[in-house]
Amino acid sequence: MRRWARREDERLLTGRGRYVADIRVPGCLDAVFVRSGVAHGVLREVDCTAAREVPGVAGAWSAADLMDLPACPHAAGDLQDLPPVPRTVAVGLSPEEAVAGREWPVLVKDRVRYPGEAVAVVLGEDRYRAEDGAAEVTFRIDPLPAVVTPSAAAEDSVRLFDGLSNIAFEGSAGRPIDEAVLQGAAVVVEARYRQQLLMPTPMECRTFLAVPEADRLTVWAGHQMPHRLRRELAALLEWPPDRVRVVVPDTGGAFGSKSALFPEYVAVAFLAVRLGRPVRWIEDRLESMLVATRGRGQDQRVRLAADAEGRLLAYELTIDADVGAYPHLAVGLPMQTAWMATGPYTTPQVRATLRSVLTNTMVTYPYRGAGRPEATVALERSMDALAHRLGLDPAELRRRNLIPPASFPYRTPTGRCYDSGNYAAALDLALTTLDYDGWRAERARRRADPAALPLGIGLACYVERSGGEPGGLHEFGGVEAREDGTVVARSGTSSSGQSHETVFPALVARTLGVDEARVRLAEGDTGEQPQGVGSFASRSAQVAGAMLVHACALLVGRARERAAGLWEVPVGEVAWCDGAVHAGPAVMDLAELVKLTGPLRVDDRFAAGMAFPFGAHAAVAEVDPELGTVRVLRLVAVDDCGTVLDPVVVRGQAFGSAVQGIGQALYEGFAFGEDGVPLLAGALLDYLLPTDAEVPPIEIRDTRTPSPGTPLGAKGAGESGCIGTPAAIVNAVADALRIADPGLLGTPLTPETVWRAARAPKLPERPV
Amino acid sequence: MRITVRVNDREYRLDVEPRRILADVLREDCGLTGTHLGCEHGVCGACTVLVDGAAVRSCLMLAVQCDGGAVRTVEGLAGRDGEPHPLQRAFSAEHALQCGFCTPGFLMAAAGALEADPAVGEDPERVAALAGSGICRCTGYEPIRRAITRAAREWPRPAT
Ligand code: FES
Ligand code: FES
Numbered sequence: 001m002r003r004w005a006r007r008e009d010e011r012l013l014t015g016r017g018r019y020v021a022d023i024r025v026p027g028c029l030d031a032v033f034v035r036s037g038v039a040h041g042v043l044r045e046v047d048c049t050a051a052r053e054v055p056g057v058a059g060a061w062s063a064a065d066l067m068d069l070p071a072c073p074h075a076a077g078d079l080q081d082l083p084p085v086p087r088t089v090a091v092g093l094s095p096e097e098a099v100a101g102r103e104w105p106v107l108v109k110d111r112v113r114y115p116g117e118a119v120a121v122v123l124g125e126d127r128y129r130a131e132d133g134a135a136e137v138t139f140r141i142d143p144l145p146a147v148v149t150p151s152a153a154a155e156d157s158v159r160l161f162d163g164l165s166n167i168a169f170e171g172s173a174g175r176p177i178d179e180a181v182l183q184g185a186a187v188v189v190e191a192r193y194r195q196q197l198l199m200p201t202p203m204e205c206r207t208f209l210a211v212p213e214a215d216r217l218t219v220w221a222g223h224q225m226p227h228r229l230r231r232e233l234a235a236l237l238e239w240p241p242d243r244v245r246v247v248v249p250d251t252g253g254a255f256g257s258k259s260a261l262f263p264e265y266v267a268v269a270f271l272a273v274r275l276g277r278p279v280r281w282i283e284d285r286l287e288s289m290l291v292a293t294r295g296r297g298q299d300q301r302v303r304l305a306a307d308a309e310g311r312l313l314a315y316e317l318t319i320d321a322d323v324g325a326y327p328h329l330a331v332g333l334p335m336q337t338a339w340m341a342t343g344p345y346t347t348p349q350v351r352a353t354l355r356s357v358l359t360n361t362m363v364t365y366p367y368r369g370a371g372r373p374e375a376t377v378a379l380e381r382s383m384d385a386l387a388h389r390l391g392l393d394p395a396e397l398r399r400r401n402l403i404p405p406a407s408f409p410y411r412t413p414t415g416r417c418y419d420s421g422n423y424a425a426a427l428d429l430a431l432t433t434l435d436y437d438g439w440r441a442e443r444a445r446r447r448a449d450p451a452a453l454p455l456g457i458g459l460a461c462y463v464e465r466s467g468g469e470p471g472g473l474h475e476f477g478g479v480e481a482r483e484d485g486t487v488v489a490r491s492g493t494s495s496s497g498q499s500h501e502t503v504f505p506a507l508v509a510r511t512l513g514v515d516e517a518r519v520r521l522a523e524g525d526t527g528e529q530p531q532g533v534g535s536f537a538s539r540s541a542q543v544a545g546a547m548l549v550h551a552c553a554l555l556v557g558r559a560r561e562r563a564a565g566l567w568e569v570p571v572g573e574v575a576w577c578d579g580a581v582h583a584g585p586a587v588m589d590l591a592e593l594v595k596l597t598g599p600l601r602v603d604d605r606f607a608a609g610m611a612f613p614f615g616a617h618a619a620v621a622e623v624d625p626e627l628g629t630v631r632v633l634r635l636v637a638v639d640d641c642g643t644v645l646d647p648v649v650v651r652g653q654a655f656g657s658a659v660q661g662i663g664q665a666l667y668e669g670f671a672f673g674e675d676g677v678p679l680l681a682g683a684l685l686d687y688l689l690p691t692d693a694e695v696p697p698i699e700i701r702d703t704r705t706p707s708p709g710t711p712l713g714a715k716g717a718g719e720s721g722c723i724g725t726p727a728a729i730v731n732a733v734a735d736a737l738r739i740a741d742p743g744l745l746g747t748p749l750t751p752e753t754v755w756r757a758a759r760a761p762k763l764p765e766r767p768v
Numbered sequence: 769m770r771i772t773v774r775v776n777d778r779e780y781r782l783d784v785e786p787r788r789i790l791a792d793v794l795r796e797d798c799g800l801t802g803t804h805l806g807c808e809h810g811v812c813g814a815c816t817v818l819v820d821g822a823a824v825r826s827c828l829m830l831a832v833q834c835d836g837g838a839v840r841t842v843e844g845l846a847g848r849d850g851e852p853h854p855l856q857r858a859f860s861a862e863h864a865l866q867c868g869f870c871t872p873g874f875l876m877a878a879a880g881a882l883e884a885d886p887a888v889g890e891d892p893e894r895v896a897a898l899a900g901s902g903i904c905r906c907t908g909y910e911p912i913r914r915a916i917t918r919a920a921r922e923w924p925r926p927a928t
Binding site for chain 1: 785787788792795796799800801802803804805806807808809811812814841842843845846852856857859860861863865866867868869870871872875896899900902903904905906907908909910911912913
């Protein structure tokens with residue numbers, strides 16, 4: 001047996017991992033930000049004078065102070081001001097119209113728009129000294145009323161930007177529903193759902209270390225998109241990109257929260273360059289809970305219509321999405337929900353409309369699932385409600401409507417083209433794995449027994465999108481064979497716990513037919529791999545995996561050509577097998593070939609098609625109506641992510657993802673005070689992440705329907721639990737309580753919410 | 769303030785400000801960055817180390833409180849010959865880590881418990897208590913439970 005299951009393991013298990021905060025750079029200053037305690041207000045004054053007197057403080061600046069800083073030669077152009085935080089230009093996620101006039105300053109200039117927004121930055125010889133300094137910064141903010149939900153903010157009675165609406169964007173997918181269809185339907189489920197704001201909460205908060213050297217800058221950051229970070233930093237500094245190098249060392253989780261350039265990064269990079277000294281920002285948890293990105297945040301309304309046999313006729317989804325205080329990526333992100341509104345069903349008419357609305361909260365950003373959980377939760381909760389209304393078994397209702405395998409590629413009314421699938425097979429596997437019939441019997445038994453706690457079964461079928469949107473479905477990288485017999489695989493992706501270092505070399509080794517131990521991965525360093533897109537949207541295996549397979553094929557082609565030249569035979573007579581070229585009796589392995597013919601390296605760009613992973617999750621939950629508590633007794637997650645590169649790694653991600661899904665359904669969320677400030681003074685004691693005690697027996701199974709979008713056939717993995725699990729759990733609770741209005745169960749299902757729902761009007765009794 | 773601490777069987781004479789937490793002193797003054805900070809308020813457990821054999825949150829303890837004491841961190845887990853600790857082997861075998869950020873804390877909490885009483889591994893409730901002593905955002909804990917049980921099975925038994 002190999003000593004370590006993954007290549008990452010040895011260093012991570014012996015304390016020799018290297019996360020950004022572990023990197024020692026002599027003379028490095030620590031940055032601490034002075035943050036607003038109010039959600040919305042007018043900044044009247046900031047005074048950093050006293051902070052500068054504190055021993056060990058190297059400097060302290062407000063936005064106004066930074067403007068006074070003299071421009072220094074060769075550094076940061078002649079900028080007299082910090083540029084605003086760049087928007088996400090990729091695939092129209094933050095369109096120019098939405099951003100115009102609503103720029104996100106790095107430090108507050110005149111108006112605070114979210115709690116925790118930074119009003120000053122202090123640099124100290126270490127974190128203790130920087131915090132001493134920060135404590136001496138004084139500032140005054142005149143509070144304004146705050147709006148914290150998109151529905152409230154959409155009224156524009158409080159505006160974040162004077163003279164501009166809070167509605168930053170409106171969009172839609174699908175044609176308007178024909179009202180006659182709704183009127184003629186046997187049943188129309190109408191409901192409202194709130195998808196609460198969630199915090200991605202990787203165990204390592206954000207990190208950013210900027211080390212200037214001569215006219216260059218090296219940045220170390222836990223990050224999902226190092227090339228984007230380099231490009232944006234270089235643009236802000238008005239430098240050519242090759243003067244900036246971004247390195248991503250070990251990264252302690254990301255889940256979507258580490259792919260942007262944040263205000264703090266801009267401040268740190270500029271100060272490092274201006275002062276000519278290394279500066280780092282190691283975000284702490286309290287700070288993170290105030291100002292790290294949030295995910296989800298939608299107020300939804302649905303209408304789902306079916307005929308008496310349970311055939312879906314029409315589905316309408318209306319979304320007010322929370323953008324946060326500045327229009328960033330979250331402006332366009334809810335389109336993901338709109339495009340995926342059709343779900344896995346053959347519904348002929350589907351329409352989704354959305355408004356992206358500014359609120360006085362930190363910006364919304366992708367969090368594991370990113371727009372797809374919102375689509376799945378709304379549809380699947382409505383499906384269960386529909387089944388109850390029709391007196392149909394929820395599994396049977398779904399079966400009648402799932403897109404059949406022969407219909408792929410399937411064009412949805414909301415503009416997606418699903419690549420491949422066997423949705424019913426996933427549902428069937430979930431039901432048998434769960435022992436659906438056994439639990440139905442148990443549910444019936446408990447319903448007949450007034451002393452028994454009610455039990456419910458919840459289902460969720462989902463289809464999601466992985467890889468990214470057109471224009472972002474490619475990856476850069478390549479393979480290189482070296483004289484010493486080793487092979488270097490290069491990829492523009494970046495790992496934050498997904499085992500790339502193990503999985504990609506294994507894939508390349510398999511593809512080339514060489515010994516795995518000879519292959520190593522170069523990733524997460526723009527100095528080693530100059531171009532890249534990154535790791536988000538479950539794209540690494542699907543897109544970068546396919547890119548590596550493609551690069552291997554190119555390498556093999558070149559090797560055969562070279563061998564043909566050496567041996568003076570036609571290329572057609574040179575075969576490739578087990579990492580060597582063969583022609584008749586002649587055999588030569590890669591290392592020898594490179595020795596004789598010179599370096600052999602392939603670099604390329606490869607584009608994949610969009611892929612649509614899918615699956616079915618099922619949960620059994622027991623509810624105590626007196627205490628309002630929910631106990632999940634069993635969870636089954638069946639996922640199909642096409643070709644699987646490493647089943648154990650994929651299973652691990654599916655499991656962890658399901659636990660995050662449990663968190664979303666039952667525990668994670670936060671309330672706001674009257675003043676719009678989140679009630680999170682107890683930090684992780686107020687924002688409840690699932691611990692081991694909350695993990696029920698979970699069974700992860702898979703079906704494998706390859707994607708036709710690449711020769712490799714892999715679809716994205718790892719987000720499924722956040723997509724399928726929350727709806728399954730909420731449905732189980734709704735089933736246990738038999739409530740008539742599904743919208744009453746707002747997530748997270750706190751004891752109070754469940755207790756109240758338990759007292760709400762019930763569904764009429766029906767044999768199910 | 770001058771203190772003397774044995775860390776992983778090596779003596780460190782340090783001059784530390786009384787307000788510095790143990791985790792910072794281990795990471796910065798001793799250069800032992802295997803101990804991670806995930807919350808700095810005692811909840812996540814990433815910073816767990818052994819002080820005189822007992823698991824403590826090193827973000828909640830001042831370094832000066834350890835004067836004269838013995839601290840063990842994840843860097844001191846492997847044997848002198850570099851042979852991996854049963855927990856290290858088991859965590860890898862069971863895929864009980866993904867990003868690895870929480871891992872040192874779980875390793876040290878489990879090491880403290882198993883070293884005090886290897887029978888912990890036979891009791892699912894005590895294993896669950898160890899897996900429940902910290903926060904892991906990646907694995908969903910089940911692999912951590914399995915790893916602790918597996919390490920206990922492979923625990924060197926005193927010769928009888
Ligand atoms: S860092 Fe000490 S418990 Fe979280
Ligand atoms: S392995 Fe990432 S937090 Fe536990």
